[in-house]
Amino acid sequence: MVFQIIINSLITGSxxxxxxxxxxxxYSTCKFxxxxxxxxxxxxxxxxxxxxxxLHLSFPVSILVAITSSVLxxxxxxxxxxxxxxxRKVSNAILLVASFALLxxxxxxxxxxxxxxxxxxxxxxxxQVFQFYGAKITAVQISVLVTTLIxxxxxxxxxxxxxxxxxxxxxxxxxxxxxxxxxxxxxTYRTSFILGSIIAGICAIFVGLEYNISPAMGSKLIMKGFxxxxxxxxxxxxxxxxxxxxLGIAENLSVLFLPSSYKDVVVFALxxxxxxxxxxxxxxxxxxxxxxC
Amino acid sequence: xxxxxxxxxxxxxxxxxxxxxxLQLACGFSGMLNFGHISFFCIGAYIYGYMTIIGAPxxxxxxxxxAGTALVAMVIAMLTGKLRGDYFSxxxxxxxxxxxxxxxxxxEVTNGPLGLPGILRPDFLNNILNDDRYFLMFVLVxxxxxxxxxSRLVASPLGKxxxxxxxDELAAKILGKNTYKTKIISLSISGFLVGFAGSLYAAYxxxxxxxxxxxxxxxxxxxxxxxxxxxSIRGTVISTMILVLLPExxxxxxxxxxxLGPGRQVLYSVLLLALIVYKPRGIDGKVELQ
Amino acid sequence: xxxxxxxxxxxxxxxxxxxxxxxxxxxxSFAIKKGTISVIIGPNGAGKSTLFNVISGLLRPDSxxxxxxxxxxxxxxxxxxxxxxxxxxxxxxxxxDNLTVRDxxxxxxxxxxxxxxxxxxxxxxxxxxxxxxISSSLEGLGLTSSIDKIARDxxxxxxxxxxxxxxxxxxxxxLILDEPVNGVAQKLKDKIRDMLLRQKELGDTILMxxxxxxFAFSVADTVFVMxxxxxxxxxxxxxxxxxxxxxxxxxxx
Numbered sequence: 001m002v003f004q005i006i007i008n009s010l011i012t013g014s015x016x017x018x019x020x021x022x023x024x025x026x027y028s029t030c031k032f033x034x035x036x037x038x039x040x041x042x043x044x045x046x047x048x049x050x051x052x053x054x055l056h057l058s059f060p061v062s063i064l065v066a067i068t069s070s071v072l073x074x075x076x077x078x079x080x081x082x083x084x085x086x087x088r089k090v091s092n093a094i095l096l097v098a099s100f101a102l103l104x105x106x107x108x109x110x111x112x113x114x115x116x117x118x119x120x121x122x123x124x125x126x127x128q129v130f131q132f133y134g135a136k137i138t139a140v141q142i143s144v145l146v147t148t149l150i151x152x153x154x155x156x157x158x159x160x161x162x163x164x165x166x167x168x169x170x171x172x173x174x175x176x177x178x179x180x181x182x183x184x185x186x187x188t189y190r191t192s193f194i195l196g197s198i199i200a201g202i203c204a205i206f207v208g209l210e211y212n213i214s215p216a217m218g219s220k221l222i223m224k225g226f227x228x229x230x231x232x233x234x235x236x237x238x239x240x241x242x243x244x245x246x247l248g249i250a251e252n253l254s255v256l257f258l259p260s261s262y263k264d265v266v267v268f269a270l271x272x273x274x275x276x277x278x279x280x281x282x283x284x285x286x287x288x289x290x291x292x293c
Numbered sequence: 294x295x296x297x298x299x300x301x302x303x304x305x306x307x308x309x310x311x312x313x314x315x316l317q318l319a320c321g322f323s324g325m326l327n328f329g330h331i332s333f334f335c336i337g338a339y340i341y342g343y344m345t346i347i348g349a350p351x352x353x354x355x356x357x358x359x360a361g362t363a364l365v366a367m368v369i370a371m372l373t374g375k376l377r378g379d380y381f382s383x384x385x386x387x388x389x390x391x392x393x394x395x396x397x398x399x400x401e402v403t404n405g406p407l408g409l410p411g412i413l414r415p416d417f418l419n420n421i422l423n424d425d426r427y428f429l430m431f432v433l434v435x436x437x438x439x440x441x442x443x444s445r446l447v448a449s450p451l452g453k454x455x456x457x458x459x460x461d462e463l464a465a466k467i468l469g470k471n472t473y474k475t476k477i478i479s480l481s482i483s484g485f486l487v488g489f490a491g492s493l494y495a496a497y498x499x500x501x502x503x504x505x506x507x508x509x510x511x512x513x514x515x516x517x518x519x520x521x522x523x524x525s526i527r528g529t530v531i532s533t534m535i536l537v538l539l540p541e542x543x544x545x546x547x548x549x550x551x552x553l554g555p556g557r558q559v560l561y562s563v564l565l566l567a568l569i570v571y572k573p574r575g576i577d578g579k580v581e582l583q
Numbered sequence: 584x585x586x587x588x589x590x591x592x593x594x595x596x597x598x599x600x601x602x603x604x605x606x607x608x609x610x611x612s613f614a615i616k617k618g619t620i621s622v623i624i625g626p627n628g629a630g631k632s633t634l635f636n637v638i639s640g641l642l643r644p645d646s647x648x649x650x651x652x653x654x655x656x657x658x659x660x661x662x663x664x665x666x667x668x669x670x671x672x673x674x675x676x677x678x679x680d681n682l683t684v685r686d687x688x689x690x691x692x693x694x695x696x697x698x699x700x701x702x703x704x705x706x707x708x709x710x711x712x713x714x715x716x717i718s719s720s721l722e723g724l725g726l727t728s729s730i731d732k733i734a735r736d737x738x739x740x741x742x743x744x745x746x747x748x749x750x751x752x753x754x755x756x757x758l759i760l761d762e763p764v765n766g767v768a769q770k771l772k773d774k775i776r777d778m779l780l781r782q783k784e785l786g787d788t789i790l791m792x793x794x795x796x797x798f799a800f801s802v803a804d805t806v807f808v809m810x811x812x813x814x815x816x817x818x819x820x821x822x823x824x825x826x827x828x829x830x831x832x833x834x835x836x
Contacts (some may be wrong), residue, residue, distance in 0.1 A: 445703055450693050453693075456679065457690055460679040461678075463677075464677045466660075467665050470662060524681070
């Protein structure tokens with residue numbers, strides 16, 4: 001029993017951490033909350049479904065289509081909207097409003113094109129289930145855990161060793177200094193959007209396989225990702241991963257004590273508590289309140 | 294004689310106008326982008342509905358709805374008043390999801406996803422308000438009172454302090470202003486007014502449910518406030534009329550009903566994005582979009 | 584024994600402040616006499632603006648004390664410090680951009696807007712008194728016709744003037760200005776100098792940071808020189824001009 005909860009928590013947590021880390025990646029570099037990221041997840045999931053079930057493309061090709069669509073949407077949002085707004089030096093609150101509008105816009109377009117029905121992605125009729133100390137785990141779920149782990153190992157190396165990774169960290173730490181050192185800020189923003197959207201696409205595939213696909217999935221998932229980031233520390237990618245795992249645990253644990261429909265209440269209560277009492281999250285750094293007077 | 298469709302439109306415009314003016318107060322005049330404004334509306338509607346169902350006198354129902362919402366707004370403001378702008382907005386966004394989740398689960402009071410049917414209109418003057426034409430006049434009175442109240446408030450010394458806090462909170466502190474208290478007052482008044490709007494809605498439709506409340510309505514209110522122009526009361530009036538009537542035109546272009554819902558959302562989100570990018574001042578904006 | 588009988592008007596005691604590694608203030612100490620004009624000069628990065636932000640309560644020092652009228656104001660909130668009588672002007676003009684000049688100035692004069700009594704307006708006699716104060720304060724500055732202009736429509740120099748007028752109108756016993764004539768045309772510089780000297784005649788106390796040495800020396804009674812986060816010299820303008828330590832600090836060693 002305990003083990004089943006641990007397994008479920010890890011799975012939920014892994015999926016949330018995929019969202020949260022991609023979201024946090026964009027936040028730490030570009031320094032604003034991109035709610036539109038949810039739409040990038042939605043479109044990946046829908047195109048996975050469409051490629052598999054309607055176009056009958058092979059699974060690998062469908063994955064490619066899904067991830068590419070997420071990246072294209074993310075890039076579109078950045079190049080057409082955020083870049084424009086950044087040039088005009090609007091405040092973070094306005095960028096938040098714009099990202100909210102973008103989320104609703106693309107989710108609505110998806111709903112118009114694909115309809116409001118809930119879809120399930122079936123890879124094969126036969127679901128392979130493994131037993132593990134009395135807990136059940138499916139093949140898909142195993143692949144979620146494994147892929148997430150591999151992804152994070154790759155990301156860690158990417159940020160520590162590669163040139164682009166270090167540039168992104170430099171911009172995240174101090175934009176002005178990074179620019180003085182010759183790093184192109186716009187290019188870095190674009191890269192973080194691409195990278196974040198790739199992860200979003202991978203997440204979309206898992207959500208499609210493990211849960212289901214519905215028109216409002218983007219908003220729901222981005223809220224979870226956002227909450228995970230806040231709990232862990234919004235400027236920090238490792239923090240958002242930890243925060244999401246904790247969120248997954250909290251969600252699954254709450255089912256023990258409260259009726260399952262209260263899951264959402266618990267989740268959002270957590271968000272409020274953190275935003276109000278520890279906005280920097282578990283790992284985050286407190287911003288020095290220096291006013292340039 | 295006014296057709297019932299026309300009366301319906303006017304009542305709708307009236308209720309949106311009170312909501313928009315209260316959002317303008319918090320946002321355009323006090324600089325607080327309250328993403329939870331719609332959930333305040335919702336709270337007001339539910340309180341009113343619940344109170345009429347348990348048989349409270351109608352004036353108490355309205356008072357409870359407005360004051361109750363104001364109280365919630367006050368608590369939120371007290372907790373978030375010292376947060377940076379976008380964190381404030383995010384907290385209110387999170388709060389709005391919390392409200393929806395609570396409504397869906399607190400079945401004893403809200404009846405969960407089914408909502409509260411059988412809400413009553415105020416029963417004075419022999420239930421005259423059950424006639425929509427007279428209800429329209431009731432709404433109109435509410436709109437006029439709100440309009441004049443908000444206009445007087447923003448021209449008063451308190452209104453100037455709110456605007457100063459919006460423009461430069463630090464400079465306001467340096468002039469000895471208690472900016473935290475000012476923000477609390479501002480959001481509370483905004484909450485009172487939008488709670489009242491919610492109660493008008495509940496009284497009109499005589500039913501309140503959790504469905505279809507969040508994104509499109511919030512988007513519409515944001516559009517109204519920005520299209521009318523931040524900190525412009527006149528602009529808000531004009532933009533409310535235009536933006537509420539706009540989708541009605543879609544009715545005459547026969548679209549399948551499945552497209553109407555998301556279609557409306559597309560319309561408003563595109564409009565909001567276009568406003569932000571091309572015309573952030575809207576019709577009559579007095580303030581830069583910051 | 585003798586020290587405690589003095590009225591401590593304005594005293595900075597051993598203030599330390601650091602920001603993520605770098606030390607901005609290292610044991611900054613000095614005292615101001617009432618009714619005088621004191622100017623702080625010093626090379627860039629000396630910590631002058633940081634000091635003012637600590638005084639205004641916008642930053643908390645790591646250690647040290649600030650005493651004003653015998654009260655320890657080190658840990659007070661900015662609005663409380665303002666109400667105790669410290670009026671502040673920032674390095675860049677910070678008017679309320681979307682309000683009129685009149686409204687900007689009224690905000691300095693009104694002080695209980697949030698009380699129920701004043702919810703819809705100030706009593707008539709008070710309002711009239713305020714109007715007189717405002718119009719007389721703008722006389723001679725060429726701003727009387729701009730009284731109903733929106734602040735962001737003024738030129739930078741005009742904004743600076745209005746900001747200084749506003750700070751003067753704010754009830755205070757010490758006026759703290761951060762580079763008041765920075766970015767302002769010569770004619771306006773003279774007007775500002777006259778305003779400051781007139782304030783001193785009225786018994787006001789002024790503390791300011793200035794990079795413009797000529798301007799600083801033309802108004803100062805006392806000059807403080809700051810370098811690397813502390814006061815390295817103090818004296819009359821003439822004595823400072825010839826002070827070797829000061830010259831070394833400016834031109835490096």
